[in-house]
Amino acid sequence: MTTLTHLVLAFAALLPTAGGVEAPPPAKLLNVVATTPDLAALARAIGGAAVDVKALAKPTEDPHFVDAKPSLVVTLNRADMLIEGGAELEMGWLPPLLESARNDRIAAGSPGRVSASTGIRMLEVPTSFDRSKGDVHSMGNPHFLLDPVNVRLVVTQIAQHMAQVDPASAALFRDNLKNFLATLEVKAAAWQKELEPFRGAKIVTYHKDFVYLAERYKLEVAETLEPKPGIEPSPIHLAAVIGTMRAQKVRVILVQPFQNRKTAETVARQTDAVVLDMPQQPGVKPNTATYFDLMDSLVHTLATALQEKK
């Protein structure tokens, strides 16, 4: 038994050296935590040199479901600011983490808490709520960052909150916001131009996560592979999707990294369609670290595929 204890203690003593060493950020930076990498990218653009930004979810992770790990609680415990998507996107995993983190600076309603969905014109707000309709968000579809008009509102709100939490850097936040909005205007016009030829084109998505993009650029989501949001694709539903795609000549299927690409490939084989990797989080594909680069990549991927399959 004593030998055992020694062995276990020896093993335990080795542990701290096994993890990757992470230098603590300089103390004066504002600790900003975003639930997802896309919000983190926006926070970096506005906060610039005055902030240290961390995202809780990995870019490849489904933002509806994030696994709890001790580091997430620690990160939340140290945060000066928390930016969440809101509209119930993080409903399944954030509340228990916040309870464990016990941090008043990021409590709901405080300047340190930003809910990105505030003020956004939400799509698909249900008129009645019923769990049998699938994972319906009672506040509407929470995947709203692919519409540049919504991003305008989100970054403006982030800049306001940052200035409240860190008044000393308010001028910097204001300048960064101004630059961001100027760039956004130019970029949004370019995206509009690139997708203009495909007005009315039909696409199929895995989940209802491209409705804002479709609405902005007048594309039509003909079908989703999920029969209802969050429900696994069933054979009967996929047969119906294949029928629709053949009848309406839909040739493009959009998937994100955490969705089942095999399902999409099966349908694509039957319908002469192409499966497009369209990660909505920055950093999944190379050179997509910022919101602008990410949207450039998504718009270009989509436009190219729609052109080829016309």
Next chain:
Amino acid sequence: MMHVDFDVAWQVMKWPLAACLVLPPLLVYLGLHVVKREVIFVDLALAQLATLGTCVALILGYSFSDRISFWISLAVTFAGAALFSWSRNSERQHVPQEAIIGITFVVAAAGVILLLSRVAGGKEELEHLLTGDILNVTARDVGQRAAIFVVLAGFFGAFHRHFALISEDAKAAAATGLRVRLWDFLFYAAFAVVVVFFVRVAGVLLTFAYLIVPAVCSVMLARTWKSRLLVGWAIAALSSLVGLYASFAMDFPTGAAIVCACGLALVLVTIGVSFRQGKLV
């Protein structure tokens, strides 16, 4: 390794630590019975039935945290307990009880998959039920369960002689006039309560690990019920500490880290015992 002061680490890990020190002792005791009876997978089967009950509640439109879903889960698990106490005599038909338990497990598991295919986010819910959420356990979770476990420990303590006799030699117990089937049902029913309560915070994997690993280690190291119980508790506590520490230091999912620490404990004990018996030299 994150540079965090002890305060933060303590704040994050204190309730998981409390849960992992206070709750497993009863599981270790039950584990000793399970090892004696050679019904190792009874816990997995009951845990899976508890999960099946939760899924029925989800289908009916309740959420995981609603009280009603807990009661449905308990009811389904009780049905399993009744089945296992009734199927004890299945050996007469040349069917080992372990077969009944294994079949219950796979059918319940498949049933869960069927039901969850109709529930939004079902796949994630499934993973969640396997791995649990011991990291986000609250003071209330721990307190509630500790209270229930104390009551159950009292129950098992009061009737330990009966339970021990039946687990060790059911035929001899029946010969002394004990109503084996009734006591069996009581045993499995109390077992079901423990599993249902523990699975909801710890998940199926961690529950199974706490139940079996310390018991198996202690059977190798000690002979009497009392000493096995003490050794088992010590091993459960030590594995929990190592697992929790690794989870924090290396940022692993907490429940899975503890399960792996339990596995490591078993390896070390096996090596230690073999050395003592001179088998490895």
